[in-house]
Amino acid sequence: MAQFAEPASAHDDTHAAATGKRLRKLVAVTALPAVLTLIFLSLTPSIAGGDILRWAMPWFPGLGVSLSLYVDGLGLLFALLISGIGVVVFSYASVYMEHYAFNTRFFIVLTLFMLSMLGVVLSDNIITLFVFWELTTITSYLLIGFTHDEAKSRYSALQALLVTGLGGLAMLAGLILLGLIGGSFELSDLRAGTVDIREHGLYGAILALVLIGCFTKSAQFPFHFWLPNAMAAPTPVSAYLHSATMVKAGIYLMARLHPTLGGTDGWVWALTLAGGITAVMSSVWSLYQRDLKQVLAWTTIMGLGTLTLMLGGGDKYAVMGAMTFLVVHCLYKATLFLAVGAIDHATHTRDRDELSGLRRAMPKVFALSVAAALSMAGLPPFIGFIGKEVMYEGALHAATLPALVAGFALAANAMMIGAAGIVAVAPFIGPERSWPAPPHDPPLAMWLGPAVLGTLGLLMGLLPFWLADPLIGPATSAVYGSPVSVHLALWHGINLPLLLSLATFALGYACWHFRAPIRAALERTAARVPLTAEQGYDHALAGVKAFAAWQTRVLQHGSLRGYLGTIFATIVILTGWSLVRGNVLPMQTNLLDATGFAWAAALLIVAGTATAIVANSRLTAICALGAVGVGTAMLFAVHGAVDVALTQVLIDILFVILLAIALLELPPLDRFRPRLSLANGFAAVVSLAIGALMTVILISITSLPLDTRITEYYEAMSVPAAHGRNIVNVILVDFRALDTLGEIAVIALAGLAAYALISLRQKTLTARRDDDGSVQ
């Protein structure tokens, strides 16, 4: 606002400075993807010629994990899409994100995402691939939750993280099994390997685990629900991650593993059903959405479903259809997302009911939207038409139930036409509306990229061999497992795919024409769906939380007696069980050689212990424990342990004094009244059982011969090595001096801790007095 008060020249300077700043930012963020795109483009001729680029560096050689890159037709196709669309999205975002906070953070995360994604599609080692895979999950989490001050963003980000992260864990298990069975963690070795994984008994488990990972990542039913929610991300992120790249990671892995795992009944059925149901269901729901971005999100799921469906087919035409449609989908979907972003940017709404008549205000966006929509609808001469033709060709060649596959494809494609109209045509036609700020076309950086993508869709349709020879052919061959010559053309003559295309157009036009009644019908249906997948997710999440709370209540109940009882009962059960199961232990008793003095000491201990248990008076208990200590010292003396006996007596005296002082401050003992309660009975049984166990174990141990080599060594070396005649003392202060040091440290620490406890009291009392003026 202050600019208006300034002289015109100053205003121009500011403007020029702002433009320069914009340009620098644009160049800075677009440089890396642009360079990468050029590198990958330069690799195209040699890869198309059949070369394979490899580069490897050991990472954890002991585990078979290496940082190995492998560039073949499939990897290069994906890498080109990732970096090429990256150029468009990065330049678009440099303008689009201007009004958001934390731009630096945004572009760092987006760049990290791009590099991780490239890592996924270029890794040869499956563990490395998994690491990159999870890096895309994490960066995606950060990007979906980028506007983290909104609860919806946080919820969606966490949902995407949990769904794809859990799927990723299942996938890791599957990949490890695959590597162990196949004998190598390198994908290229697995493809060339002699072991046929499909014959192995664990094939089913591997397939299920890996597919869970792919299906969650690529939003296949019933894991699709996270993708529409991920639209909480800024639009460039949605365009890049959730249409063109990240969600294609699952597709990539299925394509990559096609030669290794594909072709079985399990593979065909899993992919055909998941893909078909996903494609049809999501294309139906795309017609229902109000938010244009949601329409696109659901059509993205449809695209992913179609790709899965094609990869399930397994025929070379199906693979070719998948690879062609992959490119088609990336081109039109990124364009449409960016166009919707531009509409949102200009009008601040994405509600399809509020948008109409924008054709005059935003002609450029209108033009590129229509170009993308025509490709999406599969109309000639756009590449989308060829994609659809090849797809039908592949569906008709499907190994199992070609009619079913073709039916899925037909239904989904027809509704795509309706959805394309809703997103790309409806907002621009109809009556013009009045807007708070007049809508206008976005700056160059925001429309040039999408326009290039839209033009590419047209060019590739007109000159399909541009696409077929260098890219689709090598990629199809890599997925199919043997060289396939790909020929793409607009006109194949009058055949079944063409007739299916015509049927698609007719049905598609009906979808577009009757879009209002269809939506009303879907609205009624939506109200009647008993349980959506997302509600299932919410219930599962609530269940996990409830379970965690329940088990915390059960395990962390806060009762000291409960904790100790659990520990002691565990000791009884585990030790007792191994005693019972183990070999019969020798049990030699030698009560008779005990002297009368020893018996007297033992009796003193028993009497003292019994008195301590039943004592009701503090003084009695202390005296009884003192007696136990004296008896213990006597028994040590019987064993010739004079130093130990002396120490025991001294410590006993200290302990009694300490206890006597402390007990003066403590309340009198409650009366000892053992009642027949469950807790008391449990305590008695557990303690008696552990006592009996200890006796049995100790008798067995002492019945076995003793290895006295260490003692003999100490006896022999005491005088010569340590110049001491008291062997026990020499062991303590010389041979095991470090032990003694530790012991001293423990005592010092206990003393310090006790001192801290006592001095803490003074402070808390003072603090309380300060707080509320009274001592509590």
Add this chain to the structure above:
Amino acid sequence: METLLALLVGFLTAAGIYMMLNLNLVRFMFGLVLISNAANFTILAAGRYEGAVPALVPEGLKTVTTSVANGLPQALILTAIVISFGILAFSVVLILRTYQELGTVRSDRMRIADTTDYAPKATAPDGQGASEVAGS
């Protein structure tokens, strides 16, 4: 002789654990004392009974010539006695301080950390604050 020790160990362990399962922390501490003694006897018994002659090298000799008591377990017990005294002394102070803070030596009544169930029922001046405080 070892059998006598084994029986004593069993008795002391049983008595110690029984007392440690008491809710009164003073009795718990008594149980700790008894279990320490049991542990020391276990080490002693493991070293076997070799008569009452202490492990001393007679004057003028390089090494022992007659059978003497096993010195190794004795050294270990000496360490154990001192450490268990340290632990006991600390427990005594801990229980004492706990009693001074919480006014009880019964472990089942020490609920200060369980704020949800045993939140201190502060009474607001208007006399109706208890439930609000507990609820907030």
